[in-house]
Amino acid sequence: MYTQEFTHRLDELTKKFRKTFGELSEREIHWKPDVETWSVAQNLKHLILINESYFPMIDRLRNKDHRKPFTANLGFLVNFFGKVILKSVQPETSKKTKTFSIWKPSEDNASEDILEKFIEHQEKLKKKILESEDLLK
Template sequence: MKDEAFIREILQRGNLAKEKVQASFGHLSFAQLNWKPGDENWSIGQCLDHLIVSDCLYFPSLKKIAEGKFEMNFWENWNPLSGLFGKMFVDQIQEIPKKKLNSPTIFLPAKSDIDGVILERFHKHLDSLLDYIAACTHLDIDKIHITSPVSKLVTLSLRRTIALLIQHEHRHVNQAIKVIHAKNFPAL
């Protein structure tokens, strides 16, 4: 069904993520953005890069949907497990993690230092994501299904995809904020 209130709420939450990023990281140095609390942990820059990398894998489908050119394939139309997978994914990717999850390889950020313009790249990227979401205001977001970049077997409704993407933004923005509060975080 069309759900303008849902889209408005999602857009507000997306803008909140952007504001949190600017307020929390806008004053940090290149070294601070790339500092890692440990070998197995991501830096602030890597958290933001991960969001860009993972979201961009959804962009081809979202762009076609926004332009009215998206056509569901057979599996997207008839996958009997779409609701189950969608609910499972949204439940797993909570803003405040219940447990640590390993990201699929295709979603991993750069292993080296992230460039000094990561904040600008993140803001431009998030603006694009929010534009695609805004274009869905008058669409039946429960009827449209897209394939997950993780597996061709997994399809999600557009509603669940949008919710997942914005929850994912907040999850990793919150993760990046924790880096600032980690022991030995470099001073300004």
């Protein structure tokens, strides 16, 4: 199924992250050009937070105790917000959008070894995807 495509893409992204950011010092990985811009470390933590926020839902689906919210029955609303979110994260979009607070990384430099934590997280994400393949049917 297409879980293999997802896991392959995760492996490729992990290699690119390691190659691009693997040689940065802790100071460099936490550097911010200004107060409004996230550091590399904060961006990595943001990606981890986003992915981890979906793990409980996947587990509820696995345990068959997930209940869709009422708004999920309104297809036009789901499609609208999906398109808005997708458009907001495209590389060519110049207008920045604020993230949800649950996905916002902390402002401090507490994330030591964030690249290694990100790489470990990518492996957890791959495992979760592979374990969930039967839920996609």
